């Protein structure tokens with residue numbers, strides 16, 4: 001099947017061709033015609049499936065085939081994403097696919113100066129790609145008019161809820177017009193997502209490319225059991241032996257990410273950390289350096305890594321398993337993207353066995369375990385409770401599966417920590 005059969009017009013097909021895409025991905029095949037028929041959709045699709053083009057292409061098509069908005073200041077399409085990185089990447093896709101159309105778009109997120117955004121909005125834009133907090137700042141300053149929004153896209157809605165954005169989302173929904181087409185994308189399903197979609201979507205068409213909660217098939221997954229104290233040594237060994245040039249490594253906490261980065265540098269392996277304590281500019285630079293191949297290892301926390309789009313990332317390492325099992329799926333979605341083979345390796349110590357069991361339960365599969373000759377765990381070491389390091393908290397789903405309930409005060413600070421990652 002080629003893109004030309006999907007109902008997209010010449011300017012979009014030309015832009016797609018320039019990207020070198022020969023054939024639409026499964027999500028694109030399914031979603032594009034449905035969106036073009038003006039229906040709401042609820043799509044279960046992970047990052048790496050081509051979902052961004054799956055909604056951006058038909059959105060641009062609909063915008064060019066329908067009448068423009070009433071006033072210069074009104075926004076016709078609003079795309080909300082959980083993180084700045086994802087907003088930037090979706091914004092880039094809108095530019096790339098809309099290259100031969102004349103729409104103006106603006107990327108709106110916090111952590112950077114608001115003035116350039118104000119200037120851009122004042123000139124008038126058709127499409128806004130925003131994170132919830134900064135979007136609401138603009139709403140309260142009246143620098144953005146959302147009353148004429150015709151298309152609403154919630155990208156990675158599950159992550160938005162995880163990050164505690166539900167109230168912001170509700171506030172935004174309250175000012176949007178009732179009559180609009182809404183597209184909701186989520187990598188995983190939960191009760192909260194169901195509730196949100198029931199409220200928001202009008203007879204949606206359900207689209208699923210990989211069954212929800214099943215990790216991407218093109219990713220080879222393996223667990224290396226290893227003692228906690230020897231993880232750093234094993235990681236350096238894997239990177240050096242495999243002559244890996246580009247590897248994404250996940251830690252549970254910001255502190256852990258910094259520490260590991262320093263240790264890798266000491267081992268002579270170039271590394272950089274990306275997490276919420278870094279400024280937006282530092283995060284962008286870290287990602288650029290990694291993409292350019294100037295550093296071999298990008299060490300990331302879960303939320304900071306969301307939406308990172310790096311073509312053909314061959315290796316993802318879980319230096320520490322996530323305490324929220326769904327995060328495992330998000331993490332390994334960084335590799336094996338759009339049909340490329342990828343490898344997700346988890347270094348698992350005895351303390352993490354419960355986390356591993358929860359992940360295997362979620363993906364409904366046992367992950368292959370490989371005991372490396374020189375790194376076999378010492379059987380005399382006993383499991384100890386995992387210190388969350390004050391960096392990353394659990395969420396309601398993770399807590400239900402992993403932990404005893406926290407006191408309300410503690411839970412509040414855990415959520416706050418999580419939001420700040």
Ligand code: AMP
Nearest residue numbers: 021023024025047048049050051052338
């Ligand atoms: P996404 O799931 O939107 O994050 O996209 C993942 C990656 O797939 C991006 O790097 C896209 O450029 C790429 N991609 C999107 N559509 C296609 C396609 N039809 N063929 C090949 N690559 C694609």
